[in-house]
Amino acid sequence: MSGTAVNGATGDPPSPWGAILGLLFIAVGTGGIKPCVAAFGGDQINEDDAKLVETYFAAFYFSINVSTCQQEISAEAIL
Secondary structure, eight states: OOGGGSTTSSOSSOOTHHHHHHHHHHHHHHHHHHHHHHHHHHHTSOTTOHHHHHHHHHHHHHHHHHHHHHHHHHHHHHO
8 A cells, every 4th residue: 555545645735644644655675574584594504504594694684785785886876
């Protein structure tokens, strides 16, 4: 559901409530899934394979850092 689809959220001049509601939905959705992703991936590996667990988390955090850098470069190019 888009926050701007709520009656009274848009108008002339636009009300800030549409943006506030949209950001609230993003915050709740992102906060609900991010803590679970790393734990879910780690649970897929056997407990006795410590090297694979270390490799998984190294790749996981590497991909997060690469995507963050990519976002920074893309944002500068767009803006």
